[in-house]
Amino acid sequence: MIAIMTVTGADSTGIIAQVTTALAELNINIVDVSQTLMSGYFTMILRVEILDADKSIQEIQEYMKPVAEKTKQVIRIQSEDLFTAMNEI
Structure with a gap:
């Protein structure tokens, strides 16, 4: 499955x-x-x-929570199909 992840917040060392x-x-x-x-x-x-294939979007989002907290970023992931549908005009 293809998904889109966004990472946003104040810049700091080591986010990537x-x-x-x-x-x-x-x-x-x-x-x-x-x-x-x-x-x-x-x-x-x-x-x-x-x-x-055993990893769901929700499980990945949960796994990324400690990373988001440590880096002070907002991390979101969604299926590419959903991302595309939400961003099409």
Whole structure:
């Protein structure tokens, strides 16, 4: 399954490292990534492939909560189909 993960918040050292390490621990492959920093505000959008079919979006979201708390980021994940439907005009 393909999903979209967004990471947003104040910039700090190690955000990318901590997020990508957690994804690797879950056997989630990063297919595409975009990140930017503007006026001290960090934003990253990742298109990821969930290789372990036993992991649900909700389980991944729960796993990412400690990373979000530690990095002081808001981390959200949703299926690519849902993301696309919500962002089409």
